[in-house]
Amino acid sequence: MSILLETKNLTKRFGGLEAVKDVNIQVKEREIHALIGPNGAGKTTTLSMINGTLRPTAGEVLFLGQEITGKPTYVVANLGIGRTFQNIKQFGSLTVLENLMVGGMSHYNKGGVLHMLLHMKETRHMEEAVEEKAKEILSRIGMEAFEKEYAGNLPYGRQKVLELGRALMGDPRLILLDEPAAGLNPSERAEFVEILKNVYESGIDLFLIEHNMDVVMNISHRITVLNFGRQIAEGTPQEIANNETVIKAYLGDRFSEGKNRRG
Amino acid sequence: MKTAREWKKYFPVFLMLLLAVIPAFVTGNYYRTVCCQAMLYAIVALGLNFIVGLSGLMTLGTAAIYGLGSYVSALFCVKLGWNPWAALIPVLISGWLIGKGLGYPSLRVQGVYLSLATIGFNEIVRNLLTNLEWTGSGTGIRNIPVYEIGGFAFDTQIRSYYLIYAVLLLFIVIAWKIVNSRWGRAFKAVKDNPDALEVCGINIANVKITAFTLSAIFAVVAGAMYAHFNRYITPATYTTDLSISFVVMLIIGGLGNFWGCIYGAYIVAFLPQLLRPIGLTYKLIYAVIIMLLVVFFPNGIFHDIRRYLGLHRVLKKGGEEG
Numbered sequence: 001m002s003i004l005l006e007t008k009n010l011t012k013r014f015g016g017l018e019a020v021k022d023v024n025i026q027v028k029e030r031e032i033h034a035l036i037g038p039n040g041a042g043k044t045t046t047l048s049m050i051n052g053t054l055r056p057t058a059g060e061v062l063f064l065g066q067e068i069t070g071k072p073t074y075v076v077a078n079l080g081i082g083r084t085f086q087n088i089k090q091f092g093s094l095t096v097l098e099n100l101m102v103g104g105m106s107h108y109n110k111g112g113v114l115h116m117l118l119h120m121k122e123t124r125h126m127e128e129a130v131e132e133k134a135k136e137i138l139s140r141i142g143m144e145a146f147e148k149e150y151a152g153n154l155p156y157g158r159q160k161v162l163e164l165g166r167a168l169m170g171d172p173r174l175i176l177l178d179e180p181a182a183g184l185n186p187s188e189r190a191e192f193v194e195i196l197k198n199v200y201e202s203g204i205d206l207f208l209i210e211h212n213m214d215v216v217m218n219i220s221h222r223i224t225v226l227n228f229g230r231q232i233a234e235g236t237p238q239e240i241a242n243n244e245t246v247i248k249a250y251l252g253d254r255f256s257e258g259k260n261r262r263g
Numbered sequence: 264m265k266t267a268r269e270w271k272k273y274f275p276v277f278l279m280l281l282l283a284v285i286p287a288f289v290t291g292n293y294y295r296t297v298c299c300q301a302m303l304y305a306i307v308a309l310g311l312n313f314i315v316g317l318s319g320l321m322t323l324g325t326a327a328i329y330g331l332g333s334y335v336s337a338l339f340c341v342k343l344g345w346n347p348w349a350a351l352i353p354v355l356i357s358g359w360l361i362g363k364g365l366g367y368p369s370l371r372v373q374g375v376y377l378s379l380a381t382i383g384f385n386e387i388v389r390n391l392l393t394n395l396e397w398t399g400s401g402t403g404i405r406n407i408p409v410y411e412i413g414g415f416a417f418d419t420q421i422r423s424y425y426l427i428y429a430v431l432l433l434f435i436v437i438a439w440k441i442v443n444s445r446w447g448r449a450f451k452a453v454k455d456n457p458d459a460l461e462v463c464g465i466n467i468a469n470v471k472i473t474a475f476t477l478s479a480i481f482a483v484v485a486g487a488m489y490a491h492f493n494r495y496i497t498p499a500t501y502t503t504d505l506s507i508s509f510v511v512m513l514i515i516g517g518l519g520n521f522w523g524c525i526y527g528a529y530i531v532a533f534l535p536q537l538l539r540p541i542g543l544t545y546k547l548i549y550a551v552i553i554m555l556l557v558v559f560f561p562n563g564i565f566h567d568i569r570r571y572l573g574l575h576r577v578l579k580k581g582g583e584e585g
Contacts, residue, residue: 051462077464089459091452093519102452105445106464113446113473117437123444130445163459170464 003065004029004174004205005050005081010059012045012229019045020229022059027174032196032206034216036240037226038249043209044086046226047176050207051083052076064173078106082167086178086209088159090166092152096143099151099162100134103169108133133169141165141195157188161195168199175199177208181215193219217241225249275439278522279432286424294536295420299492301532302424302431303485308512308524309438310481313474315510316519317447319454320369320471323506324381327388328365328479330501331357332486334392337404337496342397347410347491354487355480362479366472385503392498403497407490423492430488434481435525441477442521450474451519515556517563526565530556 005027012020020042027033035043048054050061052073061069068076077083091099108130116123138144141161146154151162160180167175180196181189193215200206200219210216216223216237223240225233227249233240240246282302289295307329314320335357339350365384372380392398399405410417410426417426441447449470452460457467490496512531516523534552538545560567 053458053461072466073461074464074466077462083462085459089456091448091455091459093451093455094448098448101445102448102460102465103463105449113441113477116444116446117440127445166459166463 002029003027004031004063005207006062007046007050008060008062010046010049010061011057012042012049012054013057018229020049020226023226023229023231025224025231025234027205027207028222029205031221032200032208032219034220034223035207035209035226036211036216036223040228041226042229043226044178045229047083047178047207047209050076051081051176074106077170077172080171080173082170082172082175084160084163084167084175084177084180086182088156088163090151090159090162092150094151095148096146096151096154096162097131097134097138097148100137100165100169101130103166104130104133107170137165137168140168140198142191157184157192160184161192164195164199168204172204174205174207177206177210179209179211181210181212189215274522275435278525279435282428282431286421292420295424297532297536299420299424299427300489301529302427303489303492304509304512304528304532305525306431306434306485306488307482307509308516308528309434309521310478310485311509311513312438312478312519312521312524313441313450314478316513316524317442317450317454318471318474320474321374321378321510322365322369322381322475322478323378323503323510324365324384324388325478325482325509326501326503326505327385328358328361328482329486329489329505330388330392330496330498331361332483333490333496333501334398334404334486335483336487337407337490338398340408340491341404341406347408347487351484351487354483358480358483359476361483362476363472365479366475369471369475370468382503382506385501385506389498389501389503392501398498401498403495403499404490405495407494407496409491409494417491427488427492430484434484438481439521446470446473511553515553515560515564517560517566520563520566523563523566527563530564 003026005025007023007025010020010023011018023042023046025033025035025046035046037043045054049056052068052071052075055070059069060067063076063079063081066079068079091102094102108126111119111123135144135147138147141164143158143161143165146158151159154162160183164175164177164180181192184192189212196206196219208220220237223235223237224231225240225243225246232245232249233243235243285298286295289298307325311322311325314322332354336347336350336354339345339353340347365381368380369377393401417423449460449465453467453470460467460470508531512527513524514527515530516525516527535545535549538549541548556564562570
């Protein structure tokens, strides 16, 4: 299996604080890779450095062998890395369908204003193509019923799904998901996991930050654990669940000792 | 019986027909001049809508851009003897350049700082126009030629009216196409959430600069039309007051509301003239009316009247409206 995304000694310092230090992650093709860790471990910072929202202090990010360190977010997105946010970021005054169409704009719907005004026919064709694609995505994420609704009026869970749909519109190779299941109730969570599996099966790899262990253990093939900005473990879900250091990081020393005694 | 939605489709046609027959009812030259002024304002407002209404950036330098259009066109015609139609080429180029130039600061400077920076721009331009000799200093430029087509000169109020009407129609079509295109969506997306637009693979710098460029092009063309319609321009016209008035037009019409730009422009052009007979206090009364409109009809007069009458779906646009 070849490596899709790789970080080499990725480091971010905010003044004297080392938010992320020497993180080396390899996301392999056809894998769902999860990044977990206690609050403030530097998970979102890592994600932001990968997609160019934050510039790393040191280290490299490679995508399909190509260096993308510090490239602007929109360039990274066009290379095939989609992203969703922890706190929902959608376009509230656009409809659900329009939100998706914006997601597909850079792929299906290029050209400046003048070009657009001079080539009405081409514009109409592109517009139809992107709308068709948006409708296809809508049915994939099970939101056809909300097509004409303004995104700002959707319930929280739906907005999260919509964000994933928007990321799908760019035909990405990899999607970075920042806590996709946060704030969802158990049934919404189960539904979301189904959608994620479906997305993965369609050939898109996932790299996600997640706190809900049922989600992480359920879908990921590989897990990297961060604590205080450092990488403390990596492995399969089983390995991580039994890892000393991870248990210590999450629950404190007492629990890991207790586990030792029992084992 | 047609439903309201079906009738709504014909609204643009009704509006344009109404504007076309206005001169039959408004016979005085004075009010016809105000009508022309209102249509020029409407062109500027349609352009400003891309920045303020859709992209949500507050710019207060529009009068300077409008003025640049007037001066470029007037100077090319008066000093170099160009035909007013030919002068539209340098006018468009200047609009394109100034739009790009103003767009860049908007990437670095945000919110109220952007408003202040653009007020600064407005004042710089006005001061330059007032003090430079070759722009005619404070007295401005006189004897600007009018537009002509094959010997037919647009030299009376009624002829100018239909010329400006045609240009307004053209710009309405262009603006409508843009607002309902991917660019219109991109402008709204910049206002809603720039970060999210960036992860969609779109360079938001490009979107903002495009909004500024479009707006500048609309404003310079209106400015050029104004110069050849009025035949006399002075720097005193292009004040920050006028810039604020342009934004007021958008607010009265409802920010981001396409047809609001047009009736907003008419209200701002006509209200002070209609109030003038009151005498000395008319400006005060004008200000109070504008304030009341903003307070009671924050989403545009027609939009809110429909909302008060229950004809409008509540929460139509995102969460911000209730």
